[in-house]
Amino acid sequence: MTKHYLMHINGLSVGENLETLDITNPANNEIVGTVPVGGEAEAIQAIDAADESLEEWSGLTAYDRASYLKRFHQLMLDNQEDLARTMTIEMGKPINESRGEVKYAASFIEWYAEEGKRVYGETIPSHATAKRLQVWKKPIGVVAAITPWNFPAAMLTRKMGPALAAGCTIVIKPSSESPLTAIKMMQLCEEAGFPKGVINLVTGSSSKIAKAVMESEKVRKLTFTGSTEVGKLLIKQSAENVKNLSLELGGHAPLIVLDDANVDVAVKGVMASKFRNAGQTCICANRVYVQSGIYDEFVNKFAEAVKALKVGNGEDDSVDVGPLINESGLEKVNHHVEDAVNKGATIVTGGEAQTNDGGVFYTPTVIGNVDSSMVIMQEETFGPVAPVQKIESEKEAITLANNSPYGLAAYVFTENVAKGTRVIEKLDYGIVGWNDGAPSAAQVPFGGMKESGIGREGGRYGIEAFLETQYVSIGME
Template sequence: MLKVDSLVNLNELKLYINGEWKDAQSGEKFKVTNPSNGEVVAQVPKGGRIETREAIEAAGEAFKSWSKLTAAERGKFLLKICDLMHEYKDKLAEIMSMEMGKPFTEAQGEVFFAASYLEWFAEEGRRIYGETIPASAPDKRLAVIRQPIGVVAAITPWNFPLAMMTRKIGPAMAAGCTGIIKPAKQSPISALAFSKLVEMAGVPNGVVNVVTGDTGQISDEIFENRIVKKISFTGSTEVGKILVSKSAPQLKRLSLELGGHAPFIVFEDADLEEAAAGAVASKFRNTGQTCVCANRIYVQRSVMERFTALFVEKTKALKVGNSLDPCSEVGPLVSQDGIEKVEEHVQDAIAKGAQLLCGGKRLEGELSQGLFYEPTILGDVTNDMRITNEETFGPVAPIIPFDTEEEVIQFANDTIYGLAAYLYTQNASRLVRVSEALEFGIIGLNDAIPTVAQAPFGGIKESGMGREGGHQGIKDYLEEKYLSMKIQIH
């Protein structure tokens, strides 16, 4: 095992507030457990309202000077953190693997992915342009300037603990904002390790603060404190709706990246080898615990048998194992609730007539102490099954046949979600037709992993609002101010 102690001491984890490492005032802590074996990884300070208020006030004070720096000056700090993430990639990956079960090699990839957002927004901050507007009178000059919104809060999920954090705090810092990070209870150590890199990079005190602990108390203070001007949240649609209500009293600006139920469509003219490999990559990445993973695999009936054989073969070849094993491709689920939901979806489908093509049970033997579930494929799946309507968030792939293009578009769009969709075909006209007809914010065309820092990420319908990444990702951290100036004409 690698040693993370040179980055963070797992026996002495503390909150990061105003450039200082602090315990929760109550002295309380909560346990973080390794889902691969059930062992306690660390005990983390259980902060609440008091610590959150202190962090917000520190961010408010830091905003006065941070917002006055040039975009180039702020960008240098982001690039320094980016470099440190590369330097400490193995330690950061080990932390993720231990706290939430991401396979180590995949976790290394997330470190680079997370760092790419800092690199992108370090440069994008230089492109916060204003505009001039033709005036309707000769003695007027009209302009629009864009300024940082102020103190922001980033509420991040456990499934991509580093990437979702940099995708929020990166554009915030680049825009001139300061803020507080509230990580998920399953993966708080990654956020504390990131704040150590912030400290090492010399970022001024108060610009970035990390508070772990009581979700309710921290959230209440964030939404009620008038210093906080904008909140970015990644999580479930159910919680997102609650946060919309909580933001109403002060009309706080919200960015919400919520749940998904992605269709993965394979047409009869697709490269089936490529499509099957793409389905495996999309479905079983992070053990199926991604909001953009393939949830419903629609295959045109004429190629159903050939595609299924390839998909089953590739799925059976996946290596399931302890997340710290560099050879593991599929790790454990993050929680007992998560694995129970997977079991419920599989049992419901089989009870309603689905065929188990591979997998279908928890792992036994040496991995029985962890939350491992076999990569599973279900055939003969119908639209009345829970798995075709609810987000499974686990390593289970349902295959559903279709006959026509019009039919599969109707199937795909029949959901409250609208985050990601995928389609495989060699017909260029069909690529255009179907991608324009699908009601999703992100569409992979013969591409199972479309997310990159330079492109916008976000959904439509009940999958959220706002965009992260791309040049769009910095806009939610800016206010537009219109200037109308009357001058003397000689």
């Protein structure tokens, strides 16, 4: 019998009598759970609960809030396998990657449990003997968080960790493609003892829930991870009541391999970046630029490594690449590959869609002889396809890499420190991996330039997004 999951509002499981949405496993199209289709009424209920609990939660000491977060962190680790398997069956991620994501997600909770204790004010030297000038930090208020399907645990904790540590309360809207992991995490929050109303989760209609969030004067902050198109819409909607925004939007990451790079290191780096989560990550390498002196060697070694990847149902421990999230994702991958081939590119390995047991799969693919006229070099593919373009110089690499409206992540492989420094200084990207295909960590800033977003998540920068700066001038006469 299919399990019916419920929303989490004001410490209660709600939504039992609402219309339901089926959650399907993209590896076999089986229904793995159902969730309520909430809307404006449920969103308003959650916002009201968060608002009512704000005074109590923000009034706790940072140490008190940390104790709740630490309990939640430990519960996540204790329930790693259950969370990982839930993640795999609802969105297809290979089980070993899901296990890794649970640990990564928990690391944000652990980090911010401590970082909340390091929210410092400031005393400024006064211009008058009878005045004292101070800067105070205070929580921004009720926060709404809208999270994506591709990292259902980590994208949630990267938002809720700093929000809760700062003294904010939160309303969470997980993706309708993969809400089950977030719901199970809410159950762990309940077990950790968070006061009622501090953490709330609503599922259902994105447009109706977002409308309630954007129109509410009680919600002072929205943190969103998703497409640039939706991000632009949220920016327009935020103008009505000047709502504070943090936006982590689209990407189209370039990966540059220069002649003096260690080819084996570069291949390892692009494998780590490109094929994680079947290429469905916002910072994965989407276009690879390799200098002509090592182009052939790189492509040959890269293709051999890609051929060794095993595709299949993510529940199998030996699988490296799971399914795409849905048919729409497969259609986009097919379009990008077909367009490239029609314009003269060659498929080095892969290039085939697979339908196994009703699932949606695409063979890990390397495409050679690509150029900038091809759609795959202009748009984010979100699939396990790596186009490789031959370049002649670092100047050409910089020009091609920056020729994009996006500026989230980029990668550079070179053994020359001076060359690497020159190139990175000229790249318009918020995150750069230098001889590193996996730069993410809880303690570092994550975010993009240009149309890839506003603000930063992670590290000490992440908690600042949930704090207001208040200047206080104290008269001493």
